[in-house]
Amino acid sequence: xxxxxxxxxxxxxxxxxxxxxxxxxxxxxxxxxxxxxxxxxxxxxxxxxxxxxxxxxxxxxxxxxxxxxxxxxxxxxxxxxxxxxxxxxxxxxxxxxxxxxxxxxxxxxxxxxxxxxxxxxxxxxxxxxxxxxxxxxxxxxxxxxxxxxxxxxxxxxxxxxxxxxxxxxxxxxxxxxxxxxxxxxxxxxxxxxxxxxxxxxxxxxxxxxxxxxxxxxxxxxxxxxxxxxxxxxxxxxxxxxxxxxxxxxx
Ligand code: RET
Numbered sequence: 001x002x003x004x005x006x007x008x009x010x011x012x013x014x015x016x017x018x019x020x021x022x023x024x025x026x027x028x029x030x031x032x033x034x035x036x037x038x039x040x041x042x043x044x045x046x047x048x049x050x051x052x053x054x055x056x057x058x059x060x061x062x063x064x065x066x067x068x069x070x071x072x073x074x075x076x077x078x079x080x081x082x083x084x085x086x087x088x089x090x091x092x093x094x095x096x097x098x099x100x101x102x103x104x105x106x107x108x109x110x111x112x113x114x115x116x117x118x119x120x121x122x123x124x125x126x127x128x129x130x131x132x133x134x135x136x137x138x139x140x141x142x143x144x145x146x147x148x149x150x151x152x153x154x155x156x157x158x159x160x161x162x163x164x165x166x167x168x169x170x171x172x173x174x175x176x177x178x179x180x181x182x183x184x185x186x187x188x189x190x191x192x193x194x195x196x197x198x199x200x201x202x203x204x205x206x207x208x209x210x211x212x213x214x215x216x217x218x219x220x221x222x223x224x225x226x227x228x229x230x231x232x233x234x235x236x237x238x239x240x241x242x243x244x245x246x247x248x249x250x
């Protein structure tokens with residue numbers, strides 16, 4: 001019934017669920033405490049981890065996966081729930097980053113729309129690659145990677161230059177966040193290639209472990225980094241814009 005999911009794999013899936021629930025609770029708590037006018041960042045981060053937690057519960061309890069027939073009667077596990085997770089969480093992560101760069105998504109709707117569409121196509125083609133048991137899956141993989149490159153281009157060209165204009169104070173924190181996101185995201189296709197879907201050496205249990213590590217860093221870790229960046233802005237709101245020189249502590 002569990003179609004090959006080991007006890008250790010279930011443990012990692014439960015561990016990831018716990019990490020996502022923890023992130024959700026802390027993000028909401030921090031939002032209530034110092035969200036201010038940037039409350040939407042806290043809510044978005046919490047929605048990301050909550051949606052991931054739901055998908056992880058499904059996988060930990062033995063759902064969200066199927067067997068894909070490979071060459072010569074071979075079979076491999078395929079967790080389609082991951083793609084259900086990513087289809088919602090990756091656009092939201094990009095929107096969070098775009099908010100940091102732009103302040104308002106309406107400032108550059110073409111770039112924001114382009115990011116979301118390219119990202120969804122990346123996930124869609126990745127899903128088709130995962131569903132395919134034959135060699136044709138590498139064609140879907142390449143197509144997905146092309147859209148991933150579009151996502152990276154939009155982050156490092158138009159978004160970065162918008163952030164450099166410095167229209168909103170938090171845009172100064174754009175670079176480290178964009179770097180963290182890019183480095184973590186590049187590891188996903190590599191893990192895919194090394195794991196069961198790419199026909200690599202990793203067992204589905206080790207794959208579950210590494211996806212847990214990446215997902216916790218890319219959602220909870222990135223969420224903390226992003227909220228740390230915007231926190232200074234929302235916390236400063238109650239204070240006078242320009243303190244008198246005599247009251248300034250230097
Ligand atoms: C796949 C395989 C096909 C090629 C590419 C991929 C990229 C996936 C990425 C996923 C990011 C997920 C995140 C999840 C939540 O935190 C689909 C693995 C390019 C970049 C950040």
